[in-house]
Amino acid sequence: MPRRYDPERRQRIIEAAIRVVGEKGLAGLSHRSVAAAADVPLGSTTYHFKTLDELMVAALRQASEGFAKVIASRGGLEDARTDLATELAAWMGEWLAGDRTGVELEYELYLAALRRPALRPVAAEWADDVARRLAHRTDPVTARALVALMDGICLQVLLTGAEYDEAYAREMLRRVAGGG
Amino acid sequence: MPRRYDPERRQRIIEAAIRVVGEKGLAGLSHRSVAAAADVPLGSTTYHFKTLDELMVAALRQASEGFAKVIASRGGLEDARTDLATELAAWMGEWLAGDRTGVELEYELYLAALRRPALRPVAAEWADDVARRLAHRTDPVTARALVALMDGICLQVLLTGAEYDEAYAREMLRRVAGGG
DNA sequence: AGCCGTTGTGTACGACCGTACACAACGTTG
DNA sequence: CAACGTTGTGTACGGTCGTACACAACGGCT
DSSP, rough: OOOOOOOTTHHHHHHHHHHHHHHGGGGGGGHHHHHHHHTHHHHHHHHHHHHHHHHHHHHHHHHHHHHHHHHHHHHOOTTOOOOOOOHHHHHHHHSSSSSOHHHHHHHHHHHGGGTOGHHHHHHHHHHHHHHHHHHSOHHHHHHHHHHHHHHHHHHHHHHOOOOOOOOHHHHHHHHHTTTT | OOOOOTTTTHHHHHHHHHHHHHHHOOGGOHHHHHHHHHHHOHHHHHOOOSSSHHHHHHHHHHHHHHHHHHHHHHHHHHTSSSOOOHHHHHHHHHSSSEEESHHHHHHHHHHGTOGGGGHHHHHHHHHHHHHHHTTTSSOOOHHHHHHHHHHHHHHHHHHOOOOOOHHHHHHHHHHHHOOO
């Protein structure tokens, strides 16, 4: 088979990696599984990403950007007339409703930084980015705490299989946000 | 080699599994690696734990119990004269200081429930257990939120490599706990 | 044209994995 | 003692993995 030049090969591999993690989990991520999902030969994935860590960094960064786009397009965060806690609680509800593949995918990549130092700068960037968006409506320190609380609440739902209680989330977010 | 009867074989395998996860991460856990760490033949680990999930459940449960013992022995949580937020923030500081192998180990097993439904009941049990301990000092709903916030703060420190800011943690815990 | 670095491909090697399964050693029961 | 279920052991099979490496196709340069 003749080799076809593909300037977006790298990008397609990253997208395939995200698909693989979403479907089979991070444990199912390998050069081979990604190659199959992207419909490229094995040598291609190892060429563009020497290690799996590199691939995960690219995938996490991409997922992070997609996530940022979603919450940006949603608006409401900028609107000072809406209550911040209510807004955040409602948004978590939407995020956790229905198909959780996307949520699990993003948390799995994010949490992978626990054991993979290579991912930490990207994870830090993500957390900072979200906090910066909230900082328009409150102070930076409170913003960081809101992110922490949202992470904690989401994880409790995802890890324990509990139902998401929006009223509860709203109340606790309001306590942290104060008058904001 | 003659086979030696070992009534605590199962327990030794669990302890070896915890050691392996602590040293090599959850990804390094296998029937073989555990067998080597416990100094038992391969067939022994597969006999006592048909699947790795079973082994993880046992390890998480054990780690959870050890954790419970530590915070119980620390006391202070029962003492109504101390400020709850101050107490919790100080305790997180101790936990995160120094060698983080134990912290990482416990969070890694806990977070593994995200993709492994078999672990969820154990994770839920753990979260409930911690919340119940706090419930002596505040209401159950607030207790759950305090656990969520602590998880979120811990994860931000562990995932992003940031420094732990005890004053910040104390302030935010106080906001959630209210007068408690 | 010829040369060369980059990008892409195919294949093979050694390591590790879960699983299965036959067999050995034991405790219990009759 | 004999029979039997439980517990422990050794080995081997098929599969997947990361990695390496020789080679092919291309673009830019002289």
